[in-house]
Amino acid sequence: MAEIRLEGVAHSYDGGGTWALKPMTWTWRTGRAYALLGPSGCGKTTLLNIVSGLLTPTRGRIWFDDREVTGVPPAGRNIAQVFQFPVLYDQMSVYDNLAFPLRNRGYPRQEVDRRVRRVSGLLGLDEHLRRRSRRLDPGRQQIVALGRGLVRPEVAAVLLDEPLTVVDPAMKWTLRSKLKEIHRDTGHTLVYVTHDQTEALTFADEVVVLNDGEIVQAGEPGELFLSPAHEFVGHFIGSPGMNVLDGAVAGGLVRVGDAAVGRASGDLPPGPVRIGVRPEFVRLTSEEAPPGIAARVTGIDRMGAYDLVHAQVNGHPLVARTDAAAVREPGSVTFLRFAEGRAFLFRDAVRCGVVEPLPGSAP
Numbered sequence: 001m002a003e004i005r006l007e008g009v010a011h012s013y014d015g016g017g018t019w020a021l022k023p024m025t026w027t028w029r030t031g032r033a034y035a036l037l038g039p040s041g042c043g044k045t046t047l048l049n050i051v052s053g054l055l056t057p058t059r060g061r062i063w064f065d066d067r068e069v070t071g072v073p074p075a076g077r078n079i080a081q082v083f084q085f086p087v088l089y090d091q092m093s094v095y096d097n098l099a100f101p102l103r104n105r106g107y108p109r110q111e112v113d114r115r116v117r118r119v120s121g122l123l124g125l126d127e128h129l130r131r132r133s134r135r136l137d138p139g140r141q142q143i144v145a146l147g148r149g150l151v152r153p154e155v156a157a158v159l160l161d162e163p164l165t166v167v168d169p170a171m172k173w174t175l176r177s178k179l180k181e182i183h184r185d186t187g188h189t190l191v192y193v194t195h196d197q198t199e200a201l202t203f204a205d206e207v208v209v210l211n212d213g214e215i216v217q218a219g220e221p222g223e224l225f226l227s228p229a230h231e232f233v234g235h236f237i238g239s240p241g242m243n244v245l246d247g248a249v250a251g252g253l254v255r256v257g258d259a260a261v262g263r264a265s266g267d268l269p270p271g272p273v274r275i276g277v278r279p280e281f282v283r284l285t286s287e288e289a290p291p292g293i294a295a296r297v298t299g300i301d302r303m304g305a306y307d308l309v310h311a312q313v314n315g316h317p318l319v320a321r322t323d324a325a326a327v328r329e330p331g332s333v334t335f336l337r338f339a340e341g342r343a344f345l346f347r348d349a350v351r352c353g354v355v356e357p358l359p360g361s362a363p
């Protein structure tokens with residue numbers, strides 16, 4: 001296993017006209033399970049292929065520990081890669097497919113057998129070991145492909161590119177927890193590409209959020225939810241995503257329209273800001289005491305365990321997640337407060353501060 005370091009890596013497919021990846025410096029630490037999360041076209045596969053050596057970056061350098069591998073082809077990098085669709089030897093048995101990467105590197109027979117059976121047991125393949133892989137359904141074939149990626153102990157990293165796309169939904173949950181178990185067992189460095197926030201948050205030690213060719217934030221799942229560093233992270237993670245209101249900082253206060261909603265943290269220069277707050281951290285009250293902002297309720301989604309209250313604030317739509325069946329009607333006026341430390345200020349989409357309570361205001 002190796003620490004994988006990208007130094008100013010960038011990639012353009014059209015000679016510098018557009019950049020699929022913008023210059024990034026980033027380290028994948030040894031033994032961690034990462035999710036690389038972002039929408040379609042943000043550059044996830046490009047980044048993965050640069051790590052595996054399928055693609056040479058237009059700019060920058062790549063290091064595996066203290067060995068530079070920028071120009072080294074995949075065979076010289078000792079990476080296991082699992083693709084979206086199964087890549088297997090059709091005519092071989094499941095056992096032989098799983099054994100192939102080990103035999104290819106000269107592992108002794110007993111060791112091959114031990115490792116194949118361990119992975120097969122964890123992935124629920126024991127009863128299929130003797131079958132030809134082409135006789136399996138595509139979902140099961142993909143599980144064998146996963147097994148092939150995970151069977152070698154000494155790889156620098158295992159890269160998984162949307163590996164559960166062809167696996168049926170019920171099986172996905174099981175496989176994700178199996179993957180975590182195998183990760184705990186082997187200590188592989190895993191990079192798991194997905195555009196699905198649930199997959200990313202439930203799988204990874206650390207989620208790396210990619211948008212428009214840039215890493216906009218990386219952190220533990222809870223950190224991305226509670227403390228988004230970029231507007232995109234606020235929108236992309238969470239359901240529904242973070243609310244954003246246009247506001248302004250003047251005289252140290254944060255205002256939405258005429259209402260002061262708090263103080264700006266630090267010495268934020270005056271001027272327009274965007275205020276981001278998740279639905280979970282918007283409180284609704286009937287009291288008109290500062291720092292309440294007046295809002296008109298426009299609709300209520302009863303979700304069973306909770307309600308999503310939709311409101312208009314100073315011309316902006318906003319959603320609050322509240323206790324179920326609170327007595328509120330569309331058309332009524334309510335007052336909003338933000339949970340302390342959970343409303344953030346953004347400029348140019350990047351977090352620049354926090355809304356702090358007004359002196360003497362109710363918590």
Ligand SMILES: Nc1ncnc2c1ncn2[C@@H]1O[C@H](COP(=O)(O)OP(=O)(O)OP(=O)(O)O)[C@@H](O)[C@H]1O
Pocket residue numbers: 013020038039040041042043044045046047195
């Ligand atoms: N071989 C290629 N030639 C030209 N442009 C490409 C090529 N591969 C990818 N791109 C472009 O580079 C950008 C990043 O693509 P990439 O496939 O890395 O994104 P992604 O996040 O993996 O998307 P998806 O989730 O849809 O696979 C996109 O704008 C895509 O159109």
